[in-house]
Amino acid sequence: MFTGIVQGIAKVTDIITAPGLNTLVIEFPDDKVHGVTIGASVAINGTCLTVTRQEGAKLCFDAMQETLRLTTLGALASGDTVNFERAARIGDEIGGHLLSGHVHTTARVVDIIRPENNVTLWFEVPDAWTKYVFAKGYIAINGASLTIGEVDGNRFNVHLIPETLRATTFGTIKEGQWVNIEVDSQTQTIVDTLARMGYDRPAPTV
Structure with a gap:
């Protein structure tokens, strides 16, 4: 599990491609890899990946074809920067929301x-996911727990303070760029439960 509090920015230094698999070689700040072991979970732009190899401050992750298809990780190139968060431990402060x-x-x-x-x-999100997007609700964007501001059809916004811009890749984000989205699990559960009970249908006319 993760808290949605991005712990820093890391740099992709190499991508090793193989049939159905990309190995991402990512360099982290030296003080962020202490205690990392093979098999540990790290969120890269909000995607939970497993450490497969360590070379000093560089960690390697294997991203399967399904992961590459469903996320933005398949579009990463050497030199790109990513948000990262190591897996939460019991006792950690939950400053965002559980992811x-x-x-x-x-x-x-x-x-x-x-x-x-x-x-x-x-x-702008695909129409199928707009039912989970509510003003003042939680959403995770590239692994960062954020509060939704306004919603307009299949579009929504978030407001970012300077510290968030400094600590994440949002400081260099560009129009047209794609990001990973994880909707809030509690919101998804409530919406889907109400739908199964029929409350997502228009009220019957008399």
Whole structure:
């Protein structure tokens, strides 16, 4: 499990391709790999991956074909930067909201607004996932736990403070870029339960 509090920015240094598999070689800040062991879970842009090899501050992760298809990891190139979070441990502070590291879908950045001292990002999600997107609800974008601001059809925005921009890759995000989305599990459970009970259907006409 993860908390959605991004612990830093890491750099992709190499991608080794094989049939149905990409091995991502990612360099982390030196102080962020202490105690890492083979088999440990790390969220890379919100995607839970397993450490397969360690070379100093460089960790290797295997991303299977299904992972590459469902997330933005397949579009990564050497030199790209990513958000990372190591798996939460019992007793850790939950500063965001609980995440599984299982990406549900991807979204596209459609607008970036830069008022003084903050940034507002607008995203567009596939229509099938809009039922889980609510104003003031939780959502994870590239592994960062964020609060949804406004919702307009299949678009929603988030408001980011300077510290979030500094500590994550959102500081360099560009319009048209794709991001990983994990919807809030509690919201998904409630919406799906109500749908099974028939509350997602229009009220009958008299």
